[in-house]
Amino acid sequence: MRSTPHAEAFPAHTPAAAQVFTAVLSHGPLTRLEAGRRAGLSAAAVTKAVRPLLAAGYLAEGADDDARPTPGRPAALVRVNGERALFLGVKVTGGELIAVLTDLCCRIRVARRRPLPDRAPGPVLASIAELVQELLAHAAESDAPVAGLGIAVSGDVDRAEGVVRYSPFLDWRDVPLADLAATTTGLPVTVDHDVRALTVAEQWFGAGAGLADFALVTVGTGIGCGLVVHGRVVAGAHGVAGEIGHVVVDxxxxxxxxxxxxCVEAIAGESAIVARMRAVTDRHVTGVTQAVALARDGVPGAREVYERAGEAIGRGIATVANLLGPERVIISGEGLAAYDLFADQIRRAFTTAAFGSAARCDVLTRPLPFEEWARGAAAAAIQSFITHTPGTGQG
Structure with a gap:
């Protein structure tokens, strides 16, 4: 890792310290007893793990103004000191960069957007570097170090190596993005699949907090899925676990x-919906906004395009429920702007295809702006910082 005025190492190098810190980050403030119960550690192990984190200022004792209401809870609480370190997160889409500066608790301080007229790796890196410098200027107003940069990209992403193996929306193959971005920005860099990064944020801070098993399904340009099994985000042996967009349903x-x-994505992805809408309505449909308008205006055949998409998504979600039995499936993504057009079909197809008690899975819709995806990238960077994940952005 390159030595920079920004980078800083997490002070505790043991799995126990990472477990305790993550438990407090997700559920805190907590007593040491509660932190140990959530991390599955003894009181002695918790004490040993907490000591260096308190000494280095990453944990603090006592509740802060943002603490959750805790009537009747003892006063001896441990919480994460969110002001101790800052992180950057960048979400790369086919036409735009969305970037955020967050604190250690992944609370967004500043958010910025920048158009992306050229998708080639060089221009994208240059635009990322410009956004990073802009956010670093804001970070300089604080005494806290910037401890990492997370970049979220759709497609086949090898997080361990920091390589984008294939991104169809950017037309990238085998781009060593973490190393390139680390060289360009001077920061430790974590590159992750965008849905997997968003799943980390939902697990720690969102609708998945406190759940051991859940899935996040995103609907939009593509159909993505992040999986949490037994409290861990699952990437699979080759980094492509959860690709329900490529489950064949027809x-x-x-x-x-x-x-x-x-595939689900070939039926319910935005480009597929637009293409089908053109064929069904014989209209010059250039984007999903027009497709939604045609369906809502009652143009013959238009509504059926979305109903078909909803059925495909419902079957894809049922496949996840049948295989993993999650407590909850969270549906998100920019495609939720048209949710009213296919919500019934998603529910009906899910109920029909889910086996037995898998149909009892809680299906929750959660619209999230792209800033939350960038926050997911920052969460991935925080995760690497805490766990010292190797191979993520050697500077």
């Missing part, structure tokens, strides 16, 4: 960019 369906036919 073998005779439209061709998908992955090479198969009838």
């Amino acid at each position: 073998p005779a369906g439209p061709a998908c960019h992955c090479g198969n036919r009838g």
Whole structure:
């Protein structure tokens, strides 16, 4: 890791310290007893883990103004000192960069957007560097070090190596983004799949907090899925766990960019909806906004396009429920702007295809702006900082 005026190492190098810190980060303020129960550690192990974190200022004793109401709870609480370190998060889309500066508790301090007219790696890196410098100027107003940068990208992303293996929306193959961004910005960099990064944020700070098993399904340009199993975000042996967008739900369906036919994404992704809408309505539909308008205006065949998409999504969610039995499935993404057009079909298809008690899974919709995706990238950087994940942005 390059020595910079920003970078700083987490003071505790043991798994126990990371477990305790993460428990307090997600659920705190907590007593040491509660932190140990959530982390599965003995009181002695918690005491040993907490000591260096308190000494270095990453944990503090006592509640702060942002603490959750805790009537009747003892006063001896441990909380994360959110002001101790800062992090940057960048979400890369096909046409825009969204960046945030957060504290250690992943609370957004500043958010910025920048158009992305050129998707080639060089121009994208240059734009990321400009946004990082802008946010570092804001960070300089604080005494806290900037401890990491997270970048979230859609597609096949190897987080351990920091390489974007394939991103269809950027048309990238084998781009060593973490190393390139670390060289450009001078910061430790974590590159992660955008949905997986958002899943980390939902697990720690959102609708998945406190759940051992849940799935996050995102609907929009693509259909993504992040999985948490037994309290851990699952990437799989090859980093592509949860790709329900490429679950085949109609073998005779439209061709998908992955090479198969009838994938959920080939039916319910935004480009698929727009293409189908053009064919069904014989209108010059150039984007999803027009497609939504046609469906809401009652143009013949338009509503059925969304109903078909909803059925595909519902079947994809049922596949996740049948395989993993999550407590909750959170549906999010920019595609929720049209949720009223296919909500019934999602629920109906899910209920029909879910086996037995899997149908009891709580299905929750949670619209999130792109700033939350950038916050997910920052959460991935915080996760790497805490756990000292190797291979993420060697500077």
